[in-house]
Amino acid sequence: MLVVKDLTGGYSRHQPVIHQISLEVQPAEIVGLIGVNGAGKSTTIKHILGLLTPQSGSVTVQGSTLQENPVQFRSHLAYIPEVPQFYEELTLWEHLELTARAYQIPPEEFKQRAEYLLDVFRMKKVAKWFPHTFSKGMQQKIMLLCAFLVEPSLLIVDEPFVGLDPLAIQALLDLLLQRKKAGTAILMSTHILTMAEKYCDRFVLLHEGRVALYGTLEDMRKQIGLPNASLEELFIQVVKD
Ligand SMILES: Nc1ncnc2c1ncn2[C@@H]1O[C@H](COP(=O)(O)OP(=O)(O)OP(=O)(O)O)[C@@H](O)[C@H]1O
Numbered sequence: 001m002l003v004v005k006d007l008t009g010g011y012s013r014h015q016p017v018i019h020q021i022s023l024e025v026q027p028a029e030i031v032g033l034i035g036v037n038g039a040g041k042s043t044t045i046k047h048i049l050g051l052l053t054p055q056s057g058s059v060t061v062q063g064s065t066l067q068e069n070p071v072q073f074r075s076h077l078a079y080i081p082e083v084p085q086f087y088e089e090l091t092l093w094e095h096l097e098l099t100a101r102a103y104q105i106p107p108e109e110f111k112q113r114a115e116y117l118l119d120v121f122r123m124k125k126v127a128k129w130f131p132h133t134f135s136k137g138m139q140q141k142i143m144l145l146c147a148f149l150v151e152p153s154l155l156i157v158d159e160p161f162v163g164l165d166p167l168a169i170q171a172l173l174d175l176l177l178q179r180k181k182a183g184t185a186i187l188m189s190t191h192i193l194t195m196a197e198k199y200c201d202r203f204v205l206l207h208e209g210r211v212a213l214y215g216t217l218e219d220m221r222k223q224i225g226l227p228n229a230s231l232e233e234l235f236i237q238v239v240k241d
Pocket residue numbers: 011017035036037038039040041042043044
């Protein structure tokens with residue numbers, strides 16, 4: 001579904017911050033993108049989304065790059081950003097309607113999905129409210145609702161748990177598993193390693209802009225020679241070295 005190959009890039013030509021990143025996300029799997037603050041997770045995600053242009057390497061979604069087929073590339077993909085982004089002049093429901101129109105979701109389908117998601121995230125009562133009146137966690141839920149509404153083939157999630165209450169975290173985890181079962185490829189960056197270990201099928205551990213470890217927990221244990229290590233122990237080992 002998503003193939004990133006030898007991706008080098010960053011914010012200025014002279015100073016790349018990610019170097020030769022390669023990773024893949026297949027349908028029906030969750031890949032965890034992990035690393036310390038500043039390791040390059042968000043920068044990698046911005047390149048995948050096409051918000052930054054690679055200095056070298058490529059990003060393909062279902063075999064096409066953004067340049068080759070921008071409409072197809074974008075229609076497969078939904079993104080949950082780390083910091084909520086919304087339109088102050090639109091209500092929550094209008095955000096959902098706008099998303100449905102952009103992704104051409106049929107009206108009946110839209111209504112059914114939107115009502116289900118509002119229920120799951122306990123946001124029914126505030127559907128007609130404007131988001132600037134929401135708490136931080138409620139604003140984050142707008143991002144979750146819009147992304148899950150799309151039921152994309154590829155879902156990219158940047159630090160989704162920040163600011164969510166325990167009920168919302170559980171609802172999010174359940175939905176991620178539900179989408180995975182339905183065949184969605186999911187790339188998720190997170191610092192919560194116990195959660196990543198439990199829910200991700202494979203991992204990409206970034207360190208100083210490079211892939212330090214890659215694969216299943218078992219693969220990574222072999223790569224580093226620690227047969228019984230937890231994800232957190234592997235992480236600490238890589239970062240210390
Ligand atoms: N807008 C920007 N302009 C210039 N440099 C940036 C910008 N955003 C991030 N960087 C730099 O790129 C490097 C990687 O940052 P990035 O945000 O990708 O890290 P991250 O792994 O997502 O970190 P965190 O866990 O803190 O979110 C850091 O050195 C950071 O200073």
